[in-house]
Structures are given as structure tokens and as C-alpha cells.
Amino acid sequence: MERGELLKRIDNIKKEFATISMKEITNSKNNFLKIRKYQCILKNSQILNREKIEKGGSDGSAVVIVALLENNEAIIIVQPRVFSKSQVGVEIPAGYIDYGETPLQAAKRELKEETGYVAKKWVHLKEFYQDQGISGALNHCYLALNCVHKYSQELDKDEYINYLTCSFDDLCFLVDDGIINDANGIIAIMEAKRFLGR
């Protein structure tokens, strides 16, 4: 697909996923997010109060995947991101690590669920803290090579994801141009680029 056609398809998905109404809900039952407060004493006797965010009962560590097909095209996903200016995120496959999963197991599961692709080779690229002032979330970036489409998408209730493929050059262009603009995607793609010597 030409870059112009790629951008047109992204725009069409963005239109479909635009938010037309957003209403605050006041009940606090079954929250996914939870805040915990701690008082900490440091070795040098200083005392700190800090608040921590938990996601679904865990620290919210996630995996992020640069997935390349056998022809070296990359998989991008487009999904509603109601709190960002554009309301829609152009991203790469990613998701939270479930309880009891290793990061690699989570990466394989998320790639399969979000896109139906399965990779022949996995490379661990980097790990990083997403927001360490308020969270223990430690995210893992992977490069998934020789991906083949084997399954249908299996999305959670409340999850809407469209996926596309594009050249690796176009993937890098999407980052440089600010179209892919989330920390997870930027770091994983920069690291994949470096690993591949591109």
C-alpha cells in the first residue's frame, strides 16, 4: 500500500472511531483503576507520601510489539483513545500482562488476540517504566518476526481494534510525523529500528 493510501485508510478508521459523546459516570463500583496511598521512610530518614495507580489489581505492566510479516511489512493497530486530542490512537499491538503470565507469553497472546497473527521468532528489545512517579508498571518491548495470519481477532468486550500493515519505512514515518505518538509505540519502534540497523 502506498503511503498516501495508508494515511487515507487511517483517517477513515479515525472518523469511525471518533467520540461523539462522553458522559461522566459517578458510581465507583468495579473500577479498573485503583489508587493506593503509602507513607515511605527512606534509609536517610526522610519521609515521603506517595500515591500509586493499580490497573485491574496489578501494577499494570504491559507488553508492546513491533510485529513484522515475512515480507517485512509492519502491523499497526488503530483504536479509540477517548482521552487524546485526536480521540483515536494509531499504535502497535500492546496490552497488559495477565496474572501469572511471563512478558513473552503476554506478547504472544496480545498479538494473536488483537490481530490474529502468530510470529516465528521473538526478540526482547527493552524494558522501561511507563510512569514511575505513580506506578510500578514495567513495560516490555518485543520484535516479532515472520508473522503469519492464522486466527481471527479475539477482542475483549469494550475493545475495538482495526489493524493494517505498512512498510517498515512508513512505520518509522508515522512515529517521526507524530501520528504514532504514544510512549510505548515510540520506544518499541525506535528500539526495533536500532536492532534491525535501519
Add this chain to the structure above:
Amino acid sequence: MERGELLKRIDNIKKEFATISMKEITNSKNNFLKIRKYQCILKNSQILNREKIEKGGSDGSAVVIVALLENNEAIIIVQPRVFSKSQVGVEIPAGYIDYGETPLQAAKRELKEETGYVAKKWVHLKEFYQDQGISGALNHCYLALNCVHKYSQELDKDEYINYLTCSFDDLCFLVDDGIINDANGIIAIMEAKRFLGR
């Protein structure tokens, strides 16, 4: 300072800032973090429930600063990060944008408060969403050039920061080696490296 000496100093600050006790507090008054829940309707009629984290009454957008002195040494800061494995973060200057501030004003203020340095030239490198599934935080990375030490640190209550300077090569080494391991620092330093053609 030699790289060996730099790593020794970082380790000494890490020892000082280690957490020796962490106790959960159950009162929920005066929280810095707040969760809001929304029901959103998309243009394609799909309905999504999403939760959003707010920090101190705002979306928590922050600035991150790669600050270089006239001799091209870089400023790093070391501070307690009680939720990370090492309990201490090796980072670069950063902080939240206050209400009514532009990102550049926030960057100048944070660099001055955290380190006492003032820069002669500022370059906006990149902006990115820190955690767009649960937040509208849009962070701005800056390169601050020709920094001169003019003021004393002015830290908030509950803020403990030591700063050091090191060569730009050692700054990049700290990222590659995983010693600087937060999303903000990684992205800002990668972008500064690219901007400077290093």
C-alpha cells in the same frame, strides 16, 4: 568525571534514597491522584466505558528536559522512586505543567527548581502521550543548551533530588544500560541524540 566514578556516585545516592519502610495509608483525603469514569459513544455507535487518571486536578501533562552545560555535559537527577524495583530513579529533569503555564515555561521552571540551572537556548524535541489508555497526559521533551548554574535548588515539600553532570556519551550509556529506564527519559534522550546528530 570518569564513568566509573559516575556509577559509584549514582550508587551512593541510591543507597541513601533506598526505602526501608512502606506502609499503606487508608484515608482518601487530599489525594493527588483521582479517577474519573466515562461512558463514551463513538461515531460508529459503539459504546465504551473508560477510566481516566487525573494528577492534582489536571491531566498530568509533563515536561522532560535534556539539559547540556556549555562544556556539553548533561544534567542527570537521582530521586526516590518507591514503586520501582531499584526504589530510586536515575532520570533527567522533568515535572508537571502547572495550570496556566505553557510547556516551555514549565520546562524552564522545573530545570531551575530541580537543579538551579538556567539555559540560554531551548529546543522543542517531541511530544507524546505517556499512557493514553487511561490518561490525556501529553508530555513535551526539550533540549536545553548552554546551561549555567545560577540558583539554589527549590524543591517541593516531599521532593528529594540530587543532581550530577556527566558526558553526553555517558548519558546515552545510562539509557542503553537500563540505568535510566523511564519512558520520559528514554524518549527525550533518544530525540536529543538524533537532533544533535550523535
